[in-house]
Ligand code: B12
Ligand code: SF4
């Protein structure tokens with residue numbers, strides 16, 4: 517039943533425009549994800565719907581990918597997908613942690629559910645040792661403000677001194693706890709065309725980054741989560757990385 521429903525939803529459902537986890541909405545970025553006509557098509561599929569849900573109405577289904585205040589890691593763990601590692605990322609066995617979590621909320625009970633998975637981190641502490649700002653601690657605490665990801669994406673003010681000395685050539689986000697994680701040796705690069713970096717982005721030189729204009733920024737990151745940082749924030753990060761290093765990734 518689950519497989520059939522997933523097949524149906526994946527094939528027919530398009531995400532309706534939703535505000536992100538912080539209650540914001542960027543219609544220019546998400547407009548291509550809104551497709552009411554596809555949602556109407558979904559209700560036309562009632563013949564092939566699962567037994568317990570003969571009438572699937574689009575208004576009964578909600579889809580989220582970091583787009584609403586949903587405890588995504590918790591629900592992923594509860595649904596038996598993987599465990600929340602010391603890195604605070606959900607780790608899927610044989611797949612690693614480098615993916616986005618998404619949820620489909622349905623008003624139906626299912627016949628059976630998977631069980632939450634115990635942690636397989638064991639004595640490993642590679643993410644803790646790799647974290648340049650000590651945002652992760654052995655006691656499974658997490659200091660968001662120390663995290664480079666917070667500093668380089670969410671912080672609207674000045675970067676902390678700790679972030680400036682730890683960022684080196686990184687100008688957006690941070691993945692060091694994930695790249696250190698042995699479970700990510702199982703991660704396979706995705707081949708989804710929409711997720712590939714644009715050739716214009718890959719062709720950017722150090723000088724291009726330093727001279728980045730608002731117009732170029734809008735074009736380079738149209739439809740990208742990078743716009744979360746805003747133009748001013750990215751320029752701040754580029755300037756800080758410039759003070760640290762001659763290279764910008
Ligand atoms: C706020 C936020 C951040 C903050 C704070 C991160 C943090 N670790 O708390 C900042 C800006 C720092 C951040 C950074 C990043 N984030 Co972020 N973030 C979020 C967001 C929007 C909300 C998380 C939150 O605070 N929820 C509220 C609190 C109460 O819930 P919670 O932290 O999940 O904790 C609950 C449970 O998970 C559980 N729990 C928490 N920790 C632990 C630990 C153990 C051992 C156990 C058993 C349980 C447990 O208890 C809590 C209460 O129920 C989510 C999206 C979402 N809507 O969930 C993405 C999300 C967690 N982020 C994500 C990503 C990818 C990142 C970055 C890798 C981005 C980057 N490359 O820079 C970094 C990684 C930093 C890190 N090591 O965690 C992904 C994680 C994917 C995954 N594999 O798990 C998410 C799910 C977004 C998505 N849909 O893909 N993020
Ligand atoms: S994203 Fe970077 S700064 Fe944040 S916890 Fe992971 S390694 Fe530390």
Ligand code: SF4
Nearest residue numbers: 601603637640643697
């Ligand atoms: S690096 Fe080690 S401790 Fe950290 S999340 Fe991965 S397996 Fe767990």
